[in-house]
Amino acid sequence: LMIAEKELGMKNRQLLFSAFAAVFLSRLVLLCICMLADTGLSTAEELNRWDNEWYCGIATGGYSLEPMVPNQHPAGDAANWAFFPLFPLLLRVIACLAPANFAEASMLVNSLLFTMGLYLTGVYILKGTKNISHALYFQWIYAFGPYNHYFSVQYTESLYFLLVIGFFVCMRERRYILMGAMGALCSAARNTGVFLVIAIAVHYIVGYLEEGEHPSLYGLIAGAFRQPTLIFGVVLIPLGLFLYIAFLHDLLGDGLAFIHVQRAWGGGMHNPIKTVVNGLLYGAAYDHYCIFFAGLWLISILKLFREKAWPEAACCTVYLLIPLAVRLQSIPRYMIGSFLPALGLLCGYEHWNRTRKILVFAVASFGGIFFSYHWVTGAGWLC
Amino acid sequence: MRMKKVTAAFLYAASLFLMLFYLFTLYEALHPETTHEYRNYYITQTARKWSGNSAYEYELGTPVLFNSANEETCHRMGGGWSWMEETHCWTDGASSELYFEGLPEQDLNLYIHVLLFRSGAYSANIYVNDTFVGEMGPQIMLNGEFCFKIPSDCLDDGYAQVRIDHNNPEATEEDYRLLGAQVAWVKIDDC
Numbered sequence: 001l002m003i004a005e006k007e008l009g010m011k012n013r014q015l016l017f018s019a020f021a022a023v024f025l026s027r028l029v030l031l032c033i034c035m036l037a038d039t040g041l042s043t044a045e046e047l048n049r050w051d052n053e054w055y056c057g058i059a060t061g062g063y064s065l066e067p068m069v070p071n072q073h074p075a076g077d078a079a080n081w082a083f084f085p086l087f088p089l090l091l092r093v094i095a096c097l098a099p100a101n102f103a104e105a106s107m108l109v110n111s112l113l114f115t116m117g118l119y120l121t122g123v124y125i126l127k128g129t130k131n132i133s134h135a136l137y138f139q140w141i142y143a144f145g146p147y148n149h150y151f152s153v154q155y156t157e158s159l160y161f162l163l164v165i166g167f168f169v170c171m172r173e174r175r176y177i178l179m180g181a182m183g184a185l186c187s188a189a190r191n192t193g194v195f196l197v198i199a200i201a202v203h204y205i206v207g208y209l210e211e212g213e214h215p216s217l218y219g220l221i222a223g224a225f226r227q228p229t230l231i232f233g234v235v236l237i238p239l240g241l242f243l244y245i246a247f248l249h250d251l252l253g254d255g256l257a258f259i260h261v262q263r264a265w266g267g268g269m270h271n272p273i274k275t276v277v278n279g280l281l282y283g284a285a286y287d288h289y290c291i292f293f294a295g296l297w298l299i300s301i302l303k304l305f306r307e308k309a310w311p312e313a314a315c316c317t318v319y320l321l322i323p324l325a326v327r328l329q330s331i332p333r334y335m336i337g338s339f340l341p342a343l344g345l346l347c348g349y350e351h352w353n354r355t356r357k358i359l360v361f362a363v364a365s366f367g368g369i370f371f372s373y374h375w376v377t378g379a380g381w382l383c
Numbered sequence: 384m385r386m387k388k389v390t391a392a393f394l395y396a397a398s399l400f401l402m403l404f405y406l407f408t409l410y411e412a413l414h415p416e417t418t419h420e421y422r423n424y425y426i427t428q429t430a431r432k433w434s435g436n437s438a439y440e441y442e443l444g445t446p447v448l449f450n451s452a453n454e455e456t457c458h459r460m461g462g463g464w465s466w467m468e469e470t471h472c473w474t475d476g477a478s479s480e481l482y483f484e485g486l487p488e489q490d491l492n493l494y495i496h497v498l499l500f501r502s503g504a505y506s507a508n509i510y511v512n513d514t515f516v517g518e519m520g521p522q523i524m525l526n527g528e529f530c531f532k533i534p535s536d537c538l539d540d541g542y543a544q545v546r547i548d549h550n551n552p553e554a555t556e557e558d559y560r561l562l563g564a565q566v567a568w569v570k571i572d573d574c
Contacts, residue, residue, distance in 0.1 A: 066435070066436060067433060075432070075433060076433055077424065077425075077433035228390070228391040228394035228395055228398075229394060231394065231395065231398050232394040232395075232397060232398045235397075235398040235401045235402060236401065238405060239401065242404065242405050242408045242409075245408050245409075245411075245412050246408045246411070249408070249411045249412060249415075252417065252421075253415055253416035253417040253421075254412075254415040254416075254417050254421065254425070254426065255408065255411055255412030255415070256412050256415070257425070260425035260426055261425060263424070263425055263428060264433075268428070
């Protein structure tokens with residue numbers, strides 16, 4: 001037992017070191033891209049673009065009482081209520097600690113969160129595959145893959161990635177209170193965070209059906225209520241969202257302002273299939289680009305179901321349907337930042353041969369460099 | 384063992400407390416307390432433009448002119464209107480809305496000046512805060528001006544949502560719009 005524990009400790013250290021190395025080297029590549037791209041802006045300005053203004057605005061000035069009129073919204077109806085508070089809160093703490101180098105410090109913190117997330121990803125995959133080289137491969141491909149720049153800029157991606165993977169690690173280890181805390185933070189970070197409830201529900205139901213000799217609805221419900229940590233963990237998940245609702249109600253009189261303000265971005269809730277069909281038939285090239293990523297996302301869901309990773313698959317499905325119900329925009333970013341689609345896409349890679357692994361890594365890294373370069377030079381289609 | 388029971392009891396109690404908090408917050412969220420401008424634009428999405436939280440303020444007797452020189456009229460318009468033209472604005476669709484705020488709690492008159500109706504078969508029912516106040520149409524038009532009495536009890540703290548429900552709005556082969564009436568101005572005044 002002691003030898004096994006020692007071995008596990010060694011593997012964990014290896015995963016931690018690998019996560020640091022992968023993030024360090026991939027960020028070095030990102031910095032090189034910034035230096036090579038001749039934009040006339042500082043590195044921080046090159047990397048922090050578009051929506052980061054909203055997050056920084058909330059961090060420095062709080063939530064607004066009325067809609068504001070930033071450049072991109074001439075109708076004057078956009079407001080920062082659409083952006084969930086956890087990341088701006090983190091930015092505010094960073095701004096207090098390092099006011100002079102706020103942009104750089106926040107990027108460093110995001111990179112550290114990404115490193116922690118990658119470490120937990122390694123732990124999670126190691127538990128599933130029992131093979132450390134698979135876990136290491138995933139860490140590196142994720143750090144160098146497409147849209148990896150988002151994990152170091154002033155966006156929620158790093159934080160959300162860390163919390164989602166933390167949630168799943170805790171869930172699989174049945175540490176339900178910690179899982180609930182991760183879920184609560186997730187639901188304070190993004191509107192999709194609260195749907196982690198689905199993952200734990202599926203996890204519990206599958207576990208019950210596998211273990212129970214005579215499964216029944218009564219047994220299913222009673223079994224859950226006999227586990228106080230599970231009940232508390234589940235109830236904890238929506239806390240972040242409900243605190244934000246209570247805050248908005250107090251501020252504006254409308255607790256659901258984060259949904260209602262979507263009108264400013266042309267979003268209402270629609271049938272996700274209709275969104276895709278309309279995009280295909282009437283959309284521009286950018287819509288087709290987003291639909292391509294939605295297609296990849298769908299493949300990843302199917303692969304997760306095939307691997308019988310039921311909670312991950314169920315959650316991944318909801319994570320795709322919600323943004324699609326609103327609009328096509330940002331689907332690629334959500335796909336990479338939500339971790340689960342990437343996990344699904346790489347499902348079964350433990351059976352790949354070395355050549356295929358190298359080839360996939362090379363293509364992903366090329367994609368990473370390509371997208372990072374265009375982000376740095378101000379391509380709006382990468383939002 | 385005892386410690387375990389105490390912990391379990393605490394967790395159940397905390398879960399119950401959180402559930403009650405969620406229910407209370409949800410109830411509040413479903414009963415927003417906002418300005419009419421906010422409600423109409425963001426929540427019911429009936430208002431056409433966002434123009435701030437005091438866009439519906441109205442001074443009695445001031446005609447709201449529907450023409451391209453008075454773009455501010457759009458601030459108090461809901462759905463059911465076409466674009467502004469030089470002298471008027473067509474109603475477009477089954478229902479057209481206008482919003483007024485700051486009205487005194489007394490009986491008032493609502494005046495609607497119509498230049499033209501789309502067809503002889505057209506008619507419209509006028510409602511103020513969902514209370515029926517009258518009917519208009521080509522058969523009852525004298526000089527284009529219609530006057531309706533707004534009873535004080537149908538005003539909501541000085542707020543009035545004027546809704547024109549159109550019967551038989553028409554589109555043609557050349558014009559896809561469901562046209563009803565050409566409105567030149569609307570006014571609310573003392574009786």
